[in-house]
Amino acid sequence: MLDDTDRRILRLYQADPSISSADLAERAGVSSGACWRRLEKMRSTGVINGVQAVIDWRALGYEVEVSLRVVLDKTIPNAFETFSAAARDVPEVLEIQSFLGRVDLRLSLIARDMAHYQKLYRERILTLPHIVDIEALMHVARIQGQGTLPI
Template structure:
């Protein structure tokens, strides 16, 4: 279980993952060695999975974001595996989520513009295996994007 010091370290680290261990330790009110050991324990137990760069894909010229809700043919034994493997090969697919219910999967897809999206949709998405139904939801605005956890 996490104690108050672990939670304090996680809150500070989550707010600024580029912070040095020494600075993190100072802000958390622990020694640098104790902070390093706690971070290592949090990593080894899987609480901290990694640190990643967040790249603004709009700055790279992608202006269209679409959510695709996909229903697969459940009579095909490997439909999920085949579809997921093929969808991973489409570079513009940023995320694949699976669901229980009427919708089986959701793809998050980006495109440079509408003609690029239409080309991707026709040439890459509609050719993915085992699709029974697909619904496109055009992203209009991000209302909230909370990247931090309430620790």
């Protein structure tokens, strides 16, 4: 689906999404028009889903990151959908992942400090519907973050 030129463009774009299209084309060794057409094709086919700003939440005063492993009551119809919809309403929940296995979902959330986390946990998390079991894992360090894809 992707040729070597597409991969080269993706590698460069992934390394610096703010690069101008003219600079991207020059570094990729293609004309500006060809580069633009290839990017548009990759966007339209879903290879590129968008460009996002990565905000350092610590710079905004959030110091605590917690992963919550959640087991839901699977005997309740639509438990996943109901829980996920309610969890999306908690602004501090950054990510919701679903799994196959003993753990059904993982929530990644942030808090300003431990007091804020305890308040969130008691008032917002424990009140989410259909929880059977929940385990909190406090993040200590990020050893490898969102890296680049090996294109």
